[in-house]
Amino acid sequence: MTPPHRPPLLARIDWYWTFQLAGWGALALFNSVYGGSSQLRIVATIACWGSLGGLLLSHLWHGVLRRRGWAANGLRWKRIVPSLILLAAIQTASVTAAFHAMYPPDLLRGIAWLPGALLFWFGVFLTWTVFYFTALSLRRAARLEAETLRLQLHGREAELRALQAQVNPHFFFNSLNSVRALIFEDREAAAHMIDQLAGLMRHALQSGQHATVPLAAELDAVRAYLAIEQIRFEERLRVSFAIEISAPDVEHVRVPPMALQTLVENAVKYGVEASAEGADIRIAVRRASPADGAAMLQIDVANTGALREPGNSTCVGLRNARQRLQLACGERASLELREQAGWVHATIHLPEQA
DSSP states (O other): OOOOOOOOHHHHSOHHHHHHHHHHHHHHHHHHHHTOSTTHHHHHHHHHHHHHHHHHHHHHHHHHHHHTTTTTSOOOHHHHHHHHHHHHHHHHHHHHHHHHHHSOGGGSOSSTHHHHHHHHHHHHHHHHHHHHHHHHHHHHHHHHHHHHHHHHHHHHHHHHHHHHHHHHHHHHHHHHHHHHHHTTTOHHHHHHHHHHHHHHHHHHHHHTTSSOEEHHHHHHHHHHHHHHHHHHHGGGEEEEEEEOSOHHHHHHOEEOTTHHHHHHHHHIIIIITTOTTOEEEEEEEEEEOOTTOOOEEEEEEEEESOOOOOOHHHHHHHHHHHHHHHHHHOTTOEEEEEEETTEEEEEEEEEOOO
16 A cells, blocks of 8 residues: 655744744843843743743734734725734733742842833744744735746646647658559558557557657657658658667656657658658767756757758648747757758757656
């Protein structure tokens, strides 16, 4: 049986009571030290009594703020200040009673000490209230940021699904054209092509539920697609693979679904199909080491020929491929199209994702 998921330690801590105990404990220590070294036991006892009373009053004050909505609707000083004066008076009376219980009755004479005591405890409860409202504001800001990030994530997922919906019909349209071209020439080959296409459709449907898929699965889909096109073009299509990553790593490296397929499809369309002699297609996968040392994966799909002005459908495919790379793999991901030494290269750079 799988054990229940436990939230992180910081999420399990009751921060309200942690800060309550820490704050009032620190105040008790301060009053014990400030009260002088003579009769330390009595001074410490009164300081602890004052902190326990302050803890109780502040907790009751916390409940009042929440029940009356003063904590949710901003600082209402016209109501808060009188309440703080009342708290200071109750706390002063409590500490004074403890003082009279511990010391001789005639030690406190007159009321000259009373304004200072009231002002001290008013300042304590005012500081507590300011810290409480500050903590609430920070928590609300964190929740708002988390909600904003959640909405952004849902927006990115929706955009990614929309882009995938544009790419997949484009791919299947070209594949069905290949089946149509062969079905009247070789029925057995056409049946085999349909089997390959069914496997590709299964891969597209399953991978469409995820932002990324294992590179090994994507390469298998590309091989199936090229097997379909190999039946159609025969010797005009010449394919080679250069996978410079070990088999276990290929299983774990993740890429956007159908992104590699789009590049191979363009290589077939504008390399093989556009030339009477056909073309060579080379698919290379290797690790790249940029200047910042971050682990990057480079996937290069190259075909012999010249870079020409692409049609509208290819523009959509390449544009969607770039957008999907950015959405699924972050801003470091990129797609570059260039011509070099008689080859047209479409190169994907993306950070490795476990």
